[in-house]
Amino acid sequence: MNKNRLTLNVLDSISKKINKSNSLNSNNKVLILITGSFFELDEKIKELKRLKGNNIDISLGFSFMAEKILDINNIIDSLNPLKVYREEDIFNIHNIIKDYSKIVVPNITINTISKVSLGMVDSFVSNLIWSFLYMNKEVYIDFTSLKTYMGEPCKNAEIDTMIDDYTSKVKKMGGLEIEKGNYLEKIFYGENMSGKIDSLNKVITERDIMNYSNTNKFILVPKGTILTPLAKDRAKERGIEIKIET
Template structure:
């Protein structure tokens, strides 16, 4: 590879990151907090805006936040403007407290106010479930998963936020999901079959036949189950699977765990 090709390759990798505005909400959980925030700091060209709860400011190492080189949002006026201008919202640390408040419509600090407004504005939101997840190994080891009724309550709160459009992932999926999101990468889209037109057809007949075929294709598409969210997780697969095929809109990101599930179960992915 010559120098020109090397430079082009570097530019292709850097350009998708420049000027991306991402809003991060950080509440006061400790589960995998260091690794999650460190992952974000690896993407140095991203323009981060950060909203932190008082609890987060007291328990998370200040040096981790400084490595993000982001702006701290500390007022509602700044918050409203930032939410509207952000490409999407990240919640790498979501505590039980914040999860429950947002699910119940409680807005009592910048974190809960901001997440609620982002939901109301239909902004894309990606949240990591580790801090509140009763199935997380750290929570289990500390005995925070013993009460099944309480676990069920948290699960119901997650379902409420999921119905609002919040996409939940595990920390093990975080780096690859965010990287894919930043670079807008995904599996290669499938090629549509070409419509064969017999040579005896006139130009007019060809156009009419193509129009009819396209209409049939569109009608067929309407009958299919097509997953409309921008990120497909393992939990989404059963809801969108049809005859061993998962149909996604172009640009949909497939999380690492979902990719493994698709591969291990010999499922097929089609991009529409």
């Protein structure tokens, strides 16, 4: 091998290492934490796939109970994550915090939210959520799974109040609420910074743009949507970026 070829190979190797390092430190890296709740999980997995479709890299973290009762291999195959973390990674929390800009919890359980609200960090998922909140990093939580246990809604008023108290406490600590149907908008564009237009005929008019408040800086529209010239002009006038969902 001549010297020029050897030099090029060395430079290529260095470049790959740098690119890999940059990828690991990307602000678009999200860690999804899965707990032991089945509630609407298949639908939420589909919702999480939308993140990948918009150039957001994701990794997965599973609680001890999730590993025991969920088909985690199917979840991993569906989302094809960069990395997979498990309960034993509780000893690697410090490095995980550095590697990810935000975490998403699509199916939080009573066990997890009670621990976080009380500062009990004796498990991987509760420790990670608490640590991100403690460091004032973004934590997105779908709280809807708290209202169903073993497939049944709560019929005890006192327990229902307790759940609401835990939820309120975690929100005050900085937890950001997401719901099925708005994961991408809340996580990718930020709280109160985006709108979404779903149009049956996929034609966005000036009226559609005017229906959104000035606080919306982005509007997400389905792929294949047609924007009328007046809609484009009005969006430009109001400083609104129109993003096509991929």
